[in-house]
Amino acid sequence: MGAPLRIPVFSKSRSSNKPSETELQRAQRIRDAGDIWGAFTILRAGYEKQPSEEIATELSSLIGTTSGYVDVLAAMASHFDNNFYLNSNPDVRGATKDGDIHYLLYGWKENRNPSPFFDNAFYRDRNPDLKPGEFLLSHFAKCGKAAGSPANPINDRYWFEPFSPTDEQWSKLSPARMNDNTETVVIIPVYKGYEETMTAIYHAVSSRGNDRYSLLVINDKSPDDAINARLRSLAAKGLFEYHASVINRGFVQTCNYAIKELSGNHDVILLNSDAYVFPGWYNRLKAHAIDPSVATVTPLSNNATICSYPLTHRDNFLALECTPEQLDTLAANANRGLAVETPTGVGFCFYMNRNVINKIGALDSDAFKVGYGEENDFCMRALNHGYKNLIVGDVFVFHTGSVSFSAIKEENFNMGQKALEVNHPNYSPLVRGHIMADPELHLRRRLDMERLSAALRGATVFVTHKWGGGINTYLKQQKEALKDKKSDFVTLQVHDSCRVTVNTDYGLFVPNLTNIDLRNEFGLVAEMIDKLSPKLFHVNSFAGIDWHWHKKLLELISESGIPYKYVGHDYSSISHHYQLLRPDNIYAPIPSIQERRTWSTMIENSGSIDICDPDERLEAYTGFLVKAAVVEVPSKAANAILEREFPQVTFNVVPHDDHLPDFPIATRRARDKRIKVAVIGAIGPHKGSDVLTALAVDAKNRNLELDYTLVGYSSNDELLKSQGVYITGPYHTEAEALDILSRAQPDFVLIPSIWPETFCYALSMALKLLIPPVVFDIGAQAERVSPLAWGVTLPISLAYAPRKLSETLLGIDIDKLWDARERKIAA
Structure with missing residues (x-):
């Protein structure tokens, strides 16, 4: 470990510890000239000589952090290794012996690691609650370490150390x-x-x-x-x-x-x-x-x-x-x-x-x-x-x-x-x-594979995409349930047309099992599955790979002799238009085979790349689903669509569990003349971004008393902002999203999704806070809201008639919805 850093403690009394004005001015002049390093060394020396809040603030500013300088110093003293840093960064070593200064000013933002045991990039990824500008080591010292959050993806001890045989x-x-x-x-x-x-x-x-x-x-x-x-x-x-x-x-x-x-x-x-x-x-x-x-x-x-x-x-x-x-x-x-x-x-x-x-x-x-x-x-x-x-x-x-x-x-x-x-x-x-x-x-791949099978043989193998979204939320729940049972699991993520990545959620460090190319390593994947001998395949999605490899993996799983469960999160089993939307983003209820075949002649904009004839897809999935141990869908609405296409298959309707943390129900704001509407999530066209855009344009053009807040982000944030939509930006945890939504105090939550959702996790947030939801009368969103006296379902045709939709939203009896909510609470 490098030489320990002295951590001065300054008084809050400005009179006894006021720094020299010329010292601050000198540092500022040097900083203005572009010499941040020089300014930092002047201020640090001044702080060590005479600690003060003013210099501490300037030092934090130079570091580029919102963390307090005292916290930064304490974290550096405990978790920074100067020798390691210099040995790991030859470019730094060639320029200075003060690795700590380089790390503070540049290294932590460049994801350079401060010690053998702390991995900056890993820690950022694993701690979504990090605030913008928060110094990573400070967060680890104050929060992460006590909470047991790992600082690297491997271990916190050395692998092997020499000894003196007796x-x-x-x-x-x-x-x-x-x-x-x-x-x-x-x-x-x-x-x-x-x-x-x-x-x-x-x-x-x-x-x-x-x-x-x-x-x-x-x-x-x-x-x-x-x-x-x-x-x-x-x-x-x-x-x-x-x-x-x-x-x-x-x-x-x-x-x-x-x-x-x-x-x-x-x-x-x-x-x-x-x-x-x-x-x-x-x-x-x-x-x-x-x-x-x-x-x-x-x-x-x-x-x-x-x-x-x-x-x-x-x-x-x-x-x-x-x-x-x-x-x-x-x-x-x-x-x-x-x-x-x-x-x-x-x-x-x-x-x-x-x-x-x-x-x-x-x-x-x-x-x-x-x-x-x-x-x-x-x-x-x-x-x-x-x-x-x-x-x-x-x-x-x-x-x-x-x-x-x-x-x-x-x-x-x-x-x-x-x-x-x-x-x-x-x-x-x-x-x-x-x-x-x-x-x-x-x-290295083969050795990773051998370690994987040695450590996790008999694990549950999840198969999914890398697109994020609701499937990730669902899988997080499933994995937590397995952890509670001390059962192992592995995730196979398909992506980039023909690639597979093995993810163990940091349970096992196998960095060479990423980006496996099925075009020349399909046999390796088959061998890996054979060695791993999973007790169950849990199949969720093949989105992101082309139809050839999509079909090959269906066959590999169905012919493996290993039990498998399929969960229908979308409609990829019947169309490469997973949301059953026409390529021009028009909802088409229960499209026929011929309609789907016609869609294939249009330019594809959904991101799906596994295009094939609908009959071939139905044949492949029929063979796959009839051999499955369990086939689940999370809603009756999804079941109605899929059982029509696969009459030989028994679909079990199993709604997703409540995944959200406990949170106080929302309080209603004081009424005024305006109506506040919240939309939740990362929304693209299928989730209603075009609907929201049209509503915002209409509200702005006609000066309607409608204010829109997007809790999340969209496929076209700048356009929405230009039309008066307030966008909070991405949220990192469900608790954060619930907090933002609750503080926004909308009169109701609009779910503008134009595809027949199979569940809709964004809707779950509105229901968790008991904020009245408004949805279109399709899919699981309608199934979940229609029984509620404090919710509203609207005809899907309104999604394509923004002026009429605006007027409908203005006409909603908000008092009636909140009164119904209060009766539910009291019941």
Whole structure:
């Protein structure tokens, strides 16, 4: 953790702590000149010297936050790690050592992470109650941490930490020395890092079993007396081959000495003194090197650039649900025999073919005296001689990455990169192309899949789209119910024409199971489902993928032998016009097959892309629905439409549960001459945005006593605003929406939706607050409102007659509606 920040406490007395006017003016002048950093440092120094509310306010302003500066300071002191921040952001590190200032002024807004355990982007996504401008760490310190809100999607502890094996642990190991059966020498060069070194050696010896490798530990004249003494002691026990250099050669020359002088004519594996292997690793690695055209082999690791897992090009130090050793076993199962070619390996665990060494030479100790590029150079020379380098997916080696042969790592790295560019001008383009193609993604996907099935086998699998809306609200309820029962679930989200993403709601970190392309990875999805062996498919929507893959997934589920439940949230089972609206947004009650076929000749504007002939769709869904364990719809209105199309299917009408939080019922405002109308939700044309626009235009043109408020947003906010509609903007939680709606005090809520809704969650908000609802006489909205003495249903024809609709709204007996509401409350 970086140096703790001092948190001054200022007095509220302005007389005793009033800052120098010239100091504030100087900071303002510098700020006006564009030097925000300079202004901040002046004000921060002034605040530390003499805390005051005025300077605190200016500092918060410079940070760009609505949070108080004292809260910001407290949060930074507890949750900011300067060393981590600088190491994670080379551009910042190259410009300043004051990572805290950069984070405060820029980093938190750029989603740069302040510590190993806090993920800015994740925290924003998981905390919709964050207010605009609220400093993330302040929110976490004051609210999130106490509420148990996670700060990252993985874990709050390190995955694996090095240790010092006891004498008893060492005594139980069998020697890993060279003999007539040895085919490969594993070389661990040692210099610094006592615990890391002992852990690496212990794992290399304990993981050997009957594998045909020997372990050579070569000590490059370590300055650490404890390392030297322990290595002598362990070597005396005969656990490994040991060579103690009398001079310090440096990393590359030490490796070369071991390769050329101490390993015979065997293949070698360079293993870092902070890399840890597990039982079975060697035979799996060796299997890939049997091919004489293979020069080098590198396994997957948590910290190895292109070989990194689960996130590539990241130091994955946070704990997954399994240990590194368990992950190695999972890798063996998921990716046995799988490898990809690469322009370069990575030196933490680097298999080198002796025949290739004999042909092209060992590591280049002249160009790479202290390392940082020597293995890349070897791989490039091998490529130039017609050999290939492999990254394998069936071995996982843990790498802490904390032990270096040099105190000036960055300078040495830059020198190594420069030497690479001189010797191999095509190195960067080759690596850049490899990174863009990311062939390791397939290996990471399969390993994610193996972890998913190991951790969540037998889970319920929800199938849905990525469009949000009412289905998300429904699924949130379903998932909460499963959590209460301690039952697992996984969500398959379909999107972007042909893609599937696995979502575990952060129950399991599987970042490589996103954007799976069904065009070339349909088999992977089928294999994943087979391995996962769900107890139930809960099918909600395939919106967002084209008909070919829509149909293929219907077939995959229905032929899987796994029970499945289908919930009809819309009418996608009978038309790619999910809301049964004509493409010109005209409501057409119960359209025939021929009408739907005619609609397909029109230009599609709804966003649906799974176009097909209506007969083909009915045939596919009939076959799917008749085999379903359960088919549900949330309203009688939806049932009436669907059972006409699928007479062979039994539909169960199961209205959605009340998902809204407890909230005081609305109070009626004092009447005046105007009528206040509220509309709720994210509304597009099918939800009535055109209806609202026409009403607003009419009210403005005729100076009608109608005021419209949209609690949410629309597909055309600017037009609505220009016509006098007040738009609150998106709400982040249902509680927030209820609060906004209650404070708006409308005379009634208008649901202008022009499609036969299957439920209508926006209507639920009006009913929750007992605000009189007004709807058109179609779908679930009419079904839910028509029994209410304090609600109104209007003919759908009025949706297309705005002047008449305005007059109808003006003519509603509002007193009668609220009186009926009061009678309901009193009953």
